[in-house]
Amino acid sequence: MARSFPFKEFLFEFLTKSLPSLFLSLVLFVGGIVLLALRIPFWSLFLGLPASQIGIVFLIFTFESFSRKKSVLPTKEYHMVSCLNCSRQTIAPKYIHKKICDDCQVKIAQKIKSALVVFYILVTIPLTVGLAKKNLELRRKALEPSPPCDSGIWNPLECRCGTWQENQCPPEKRARDCQGEIFCCFQKEDQTWDCQPVKDIVR
DSSP: OOOOOHHHHHHHHIIIIIHHHHHHHHHHHHHHHHHHHHTOTTHIIIIIHHHHHHHHHHHHHHHHHHHTOOOOOOOTTEEEEEBTTTOOEEEEETTOOOBOOHHHHHHHHHHHHHHHHHHHHHHHHHHHHHHHHHHHHHHHHHHSOOOOBOSSOEESGGGGBOEEOSOOSOTTSEEEEETTEEEEEEEOTTSOEEEEEHHHHOO
16 A cells, blocks of 8 residues: 655644644633733633643643654655755655754754743733732722711712811811812701812812
8 A cells, every 4th residue: 555645644743733732822822811911800810820821831842742753764755955944954755845954943942932931921920910919909999998978968979978188178168088089068058068179179
């Protein structure tokens, strides 16, 4: 029985082994980076960081498998060609006239792995630190006690829950901290409170 054409064997091996592994690695890595970039509280760290880590590990193993492919023995279906990188002679199928030798493939794969690790560190560490700070800030705000709310009708409504401050307003009005902004408030005859930002009153 005649042997199948080497290109078909190479294509079959690439489509069934190398391509799925490379595709899965890229999906996990890029998906994890996208999740980290979105900075979604909790989920970016919970899903994005592990996905990008698994993706980078799969990419390293994929390039490692490329670099470990063994050279074939010389047969009538192979011939000698010059390496594109180092110009040394290497064995290649007869339909290929340009090739990178096994030693150069290993060196290139190692450089790519190192570049991926550096890229991963440069991208994920700042994003992780930023997400951690954001989560801590959200937790701190959640633990802060809410300002007390007074009864009555308030205009604007956010001034209903606030704290009275040292008077920075005209004598007939009182200063009140309404969600971080100082308002000058006074009570009308109908017992409703009317408040205006202090910056609009004190010029």
